[in-house]
Amino acid sequence: xxxxxxxxxxxxxxxxxxxxxxxxxxxxxxxxxxxxxxxxxxxxxxxxxxxxxxxxxxxxxxxxxxxxxxxxxxxxxxxxxxxxxxxxxxxxxxxxxxxxxxxxxxxxxxxxxxxxxxxxxxxxxxxxxxxxxxxxxxxxxxxxxxxxxxxxxxxxxxxxxxxxxxxxxxxxxxxxxxxxxxxxxxxxxxxxxxxxxxxxxxxxxxxxxxxxxxxxxxxxxxxxxxxxxxxxxxxxxxxxxxxxxxxxxxxxxxxxxxxxxxxxxxxxxxxxxxxxxxxxxxxxxxxxxxxxxxxxxxxxxxxxxxxxxxxxxxxxxxxxxxxxxxx
Numbered sequence: 638x639x640x641x642x643x644x645x646x647x648x649x650x651x652x653x654x655x656x657x658x659x660x661x662x663x664x665x666x667x668x669x670x671x672x673x674x675x676x677x678x679x680x681x682x683x684x685x686x687x688x689x690x691x692x693x694x695x696x697x698x699x700x701x702x703x704x705x706x707x708x709x710x711x712x713x714x715x716x717x718x719x720x721x722x723x724x725x726x727x728x729x730x731x732x733x734x735x736x737x738x739x740x741x742x743x744x745x746x747x748x749x750x751x752x753x754x755x756x757x758x759x760x761x762x763x764x765x766x767x768x769x770x771x772x773x774x775x776x777x778x779x780x781x782x783x784x785x786x787x788x789x790x791x792x793x794x795x796x797x798x799x800x801x802x803x804x805x806x807x808x809x810x811x812x813x814x815x816x817x818x819x820x821x822x823x824x825x826x827x828x829x830x831x832x833x834x835x836x837x838x839x840x841x842x843x844x845x846x847x848x849x850x851x852x853x854x855x856x857x858x859x860x861x862x863x864x865x866x867x868x869x870x871x872x873x874x875x876x877x878x879x880x881x882x883x884x885x886x887x888x889x890x891x892x893x894x895x896x897x898x899x900x901x902x903x904x905x906x907x908x909x910x911x912x913x914x915x916x917x918x919x920x921x922x923x924x925x926x927x928x929x930x931x932x933x934x935x936x937x938x939x940x941x942x943x944x945x946x947x948x949x950x951x952x953x954x955x956x957x958x959x960x961x962x963x964x
Contacts, residue, residue, distance in 0.1 A: 643671060645716045647698055649683075660698035663716070667700050671715045677722025679761045680731035680796070684722070688713060691735060693761045704764030708757075711739045711789075721862055725758065725794040725801050727816045732758035732767065734801070739789035745842040750778045755790055755803055756818055769818030770803070777808050783842035784834055786854060793863035793870050800868065800909070806859035807834055811872065813909060822909045829902050829915060831877045832858040855883055855896065864927040871903040871933065871957065873923060874915065905957055913959070924955060931957040 638648040645663035648656055662668045662685075672688040682701065685692040693702045712719060723734045736757035746752075756770040772778065778788065787807035794801040800813040800821060813822040834857035837846045858876040865871060876899050886892050901923060902915035918924070922937020935942070935953045943951065 639673075639716050641716070643715055645671065649696055649698060658696065658698045662698070667698075669700070669703070672713045673716050673718055674710060674714075674737060675718045675720055675722040675735075677724065677733070679724045679733040682761050684733040684735075684759070684761050686722075686733075686735050691733075691759055691764065702761070702764070704759070706735055706757075706759065706764075706766070708736055709740045710737050711741045720789075720791070721793075721864070723792045723794045723801075724796060725798060726796045727758070727767070730760065731796060732760055734792050734794070735759045735766075737789060741844070741847070743844055745783060745839060747781070747839050749783075749839070749842075750776070754818075756801060756814065767818070770801070770812075770814050771820065772805075772810075772812055773820060773823075775810050775823060776805065776812075777810075778805060781839050782836040783839055784836050784857070785847045787834070787857065787859050791860050791862055791872075793865065793872075795866060797867035802863065802870070802906075804860045804863075804872065806861065807836075807857065808860070811906070824906060824909065824911055826860075826872065826874070826904050826911065827915075828858055829874060829876045829900065830858075831856065831879045833877060833880070834858075856880060858899075864924060864933060865906075866927050866930050868909065869907040869930050870927065871905050871916075871924065874902045874904065876900045876902070903957075916957075928954055933957070 638650060640646045644661055647660055647662050649658040651657055663671050669685050669687050669692040674686045676685045683694045689707055691704045691706045692700060694700050724731050734756060738753060754768040754770055758767040784807035788805055790803045790805055792803050800815055802811055802813050804811040809826050809828050811824040811826055812820055815821045835853040856877045858874060861873045861875055863870050863872050878899060901918040903918060904915050905913045921941035922935060924933035925936035926934040928934055933955050935955055
């Protein structure tokens with residue numbers, strides 16, 4: 638866990654809720670700095686992917702090693718992970734998925750999506766990087782169009798996974814890769830409406846065109862994150878706004894409230910197969926973490942979760958179960 642703010646106060650907490658370690662990681666010889674792209678466990682160590690460097694800590698939050706890792710990201714946040722961190726085992730060695738692949742260029746080449754290796758796996762012991770993982774022609778991004786803000790890959794894997802999974806927010810294909818970073822499976826996920834994706838031809842994909850998209854960005858849906866365990870997980874999808882609801886406003890709170898009206902769905906995947914219809918999520922917040930097979934933590938503001946105020950922080954766990962067929 639990390640508290641909000643510039644000091645970078647991090648905690649290690651066990652399954653009983655006990656604080657095992659607490660450290661300030663913004664300044665000093667044990668610090669990694671302030672910019673954090675993503676962070677998480679790799680085996681029995683913790684990897685922090687920062688700006689142009691990766692830092693490895695032990696479970697007491699003491700820095701063990703650091704390595705250069707060059708990448709150009711669209712956003713830099715202070716002690717705020719941009720997405721979930723995932724690890725994967727290759728020949729019984731734990732690697733962390735470090736790359737974000739969300740770079741915004743002044744001008745994107747026509748073959749941009751042919752050039753990407755979607756996995757940059759970093760060994761926390763020595764900093765070596767394994768690169769690979771291509772998407773194929775079934776992806777919407779191989780059809781000569783660019784979808785602004787919906788091209789950052791969404792990953793999932795852990796040490797119990799046989800494959801690594803990824804999907805691009807504007808796409809409808811979930812790709813799965815083996816230990817050799819070879820594409821071994823594809824799963825078609827039918828996107829829910831409304832979903833009017835804003836796009837530009839690849840030959841026009843530059844900063845000028847991106848700035849002209851404006852409100853149309855909110856009309857398109859997008860896959861946002863994946864949580865689970867092993868090869869059983871759920872893929873979150875947030876539908877777009879209907880055109881008649883996509884009103885222009887300068888009020889930030891009003892705009893955020895409007896965006897929160899978008900419908901959320903979860904697609905259940907197990908062993909490389911879509912095992913059910915998308916599940917509509919009609920509660921505030923979302924399912925943020927996987928807590929074992931088919932168990933997920935519901936995260937939202939406490940005032941939205943509970944009808945009555947509690948004297949402590951309390952979050953509920955939901956379980957995915959098959960629906961019993963009626964006679």
